[in-house]
Amino acid sequence: MAAVEPGLRVVGATNTGSGFDDVLAIERTLTPQVVIALCGPLGTPLHEVAQSFKDLLLSTDYGYEHVEIIRLSEEIRSRVGMASNSSIKELIEAGNDLRREHGNEVLAKLAVRKISVARAAEQVKAAAAKKAQHPDLFNEEGDDDLVPNVTLKWCHIIDSVKHVDELRLLRSIYGEMLYVVGVYSPIEMRIARLEGVLKNEKIHELIDRDSGEEMDHGQRVEDTFPQSDFFLRVEKTTDSHRLSRVKRFLDLMLGTVIATPTVNERAMYAAFSAARNSACLSRQVGAAITSEDGELISTGWNDVPKAFGGLYQTEGDGLNSDEDRRCWNMGGGVCSNDQEKKAISNYIVDKLIESEIIPLEKKMRLCQLLGGKLNLKV
Structure with missing residues (x-):
C-alpha cells in the first residue's frame, strides 16, 4: 500500500480567479467528519464504487446520517454549461480548460466549497434547533455566534480526483480525515465496459489521455493514483464482489471489526519496507517474493551496486557515510x-x-x- 507524507501541503494553491479563497476555505472546512476521494483510470467503475460507499455508510452497520457524492464531472458540466450527453473527450477538454484558467486544483476547490456550504447549512439548522430548545442561552436579539458543534456522522465522497494538485489541496484541508481510495480494474474489463457505453469514440486514445497528458493542466491519473492511501481492486462486475471490497475498506477505516492483512497486503508491506533500504534518487522500488501460501521467501530493492560486491547499507550507528558514493552523498545530491x-x-x-x-x-x-x-x- 502506498504511503504519503502526513504533512503534505498544497503547492501553488492561490486564488487564481475561481472565486474561492483558500485560507478562508481551510478555516471553514476543518472537520472531524469523513471525506473519501476516489481516483482511478478511465473505464473503472468509480460511480458504482461511490454508490457502494454511500449505501453501506447509510446502512445500520455504520449508521451515517448524511452521505453525499460529489461528482467532479458534473461540476465541470455545471461550470461550463455542458450538456449531460457530452462526450468524454469534450469533458476532458473542458476540465483541462478550467485547470489552465483557474489552476490545477480548481475542481478540488469546487468540491471543498460544496462541502463547506453543506456544513454551513447544517450549522444554521443546529443553531435554530438549539435556540428553540434553550432560548435562555440566547439574548433577545438572538446571538447567531452561539452555534453548537455539529455531531452528525457525515461523509462526502468525491468522484473523482484526476490531478495530483487536486489531491494536495484536499490533503492540506482535511488532513487525516481524508481517505484517498485508488480504484483499479484490469484493462480488459475497462475496455469492455467502455465499449458498452461509448459510441464513435476512440477508446484506447481516451484511456491514454486520461492516464497522463503532457500539459501540466491535463489529467494526470498516472501520477495521482499511486498516492492513494488504499487500493481497491474491482475485478468482477457483480454487486456482491464490489460491496465486499468496499465493506472491508470501511471496516479497516472505521475500526468496526478486526481485519488482518491479506496475503497480497503482507507481501506489499514487505516490498514497501524493502524500498526504504534504497537511497537512490532516481527511484526507490522494493519487491517481495512469496510462496503460494504467502510465506515470505525474499525481498529486494532498486539501488546501485557497491564496489567489490553487495549493496550499500547503513552500518553501526549510521553516523558515518564517508564511504557511501551514491548520488545523494556526492556533488550536492544530484x-x-x-x-x-x-x-x-x-x-x-x-x-x-x-x-x-x-x-x-x-x-x-x-x-x-x-x-x-x-x-x-x-
Missing part, C-alpha cells in the same frame, strides 16, 4: 540518471532548432514538455 536524461532532452531540442523544425522561441516550452514526460525538473 541524480546522475536525471542529469543524463536532461542532457539527452536538451540535445534533442537543440537539434530540432538547428534543423529549423521548431523555432527558437519554443525551446523552453519543449524542454518543459520533455522534462515533464521524463519526470525532470527543468
Whole structure:
C-alpha cells in the first residue's frame, strides 16, 4: 500500500480567479467528519464504487446520517454549461480548460466549497434547533455566534480526483480525515465496459489521455493514483464482489471489526519496507517474493551496486557515510540518471532548432514538455 507524507501541503494553491479563497476555505472546512476521494483510470467503475460507499455508510452497520457524492464531472458540466450527453473527450477538454484558467486544483476547490456550504447549512439548522430548545442561552436579539458543534456522522465522497494538485489541496484541508481510495480494474474489463457505453469514440486514445497528458493542466491519473492511501481492486462486475471490497475498506477505516492483512497486503508491506533500504534518487522500488501460501521467501530493492560486491547499507550507528558514493552523498545530491536524461532532452531540442523544425522561441516550452514526460525538473 502506498504511503504519503502526513504533512503534505498544497503547492501553488492561490486564488487564481475561481472565486474561492483558500485560507478562508481551510478555516471553514476543518472537520472531524469523513471525506473519501476516489481516483482511478478511465473505464473503472468509480460511480458504482461511490454508490457502494454511500449505501453501506447509510446502512445500520455504520449508521451515517448524511452521505453525499460529489461528482467532479458534473461540476465541470455545471461550470461550463455542458450538456449531460457530452462526450468524454469534450469533458476532458473542458476540465483541462478550467485547470489552465483557474489552476490545477480548481475542481478540488469546487468540491471543498460544496462541502463547506453543506456544513454551513447544517450549522444554521443546529443553531435554530438549539435556540428553540434553550432560548435562555440566547439574548433577545438572538446571538447567531452561539452555534453548537455539529455531531452528525457525515461523509462526502468525491468522484473523482484526476490531478495530483487536486489531491494536495484536499490533503492540506482535511488532513487525516481524508481517505484517498485508488480504484483499479484490469484493462480488459475497462475496455469492455467502455465499449458498452461509448459510441464513435476512440477508446484506447481516451484511456491514454486520461492516464497522463503532457500539459501540466491535463489529467494526470498516472501520477495521482499511486498516492492513494488504499487500493481497491474491482475485478468482477457483480454487486456482491464490489460491496465486499468496499465493506472491508470501511471496516479497516472505521475500526468496526478486526481485519488482518491479506496475503497480497503482507507481501506489499514487505516490498514497501524493502524500498526504504534504497537511497537512490532516481527511484526507490522494493519487491517481495512469496510462496503460494504467502510465506515470505525474499525481498529486494532498486539501488546501485557497491564496489567489490553487495549493496550499500547503513552500518553501526549510521553516523558515518564517508564511504557511501551514491548520488545523494556526492556533488550536492544530484541524480546522475536525471542529469543524463536532461542532457539527452536538451540535445534533442537543440537539434530540432538547428534543423529549423521548431523555432527558437519554443525551446523552453519543449524542454518543459520533455522534462515533464521524463519526470525532470527543468
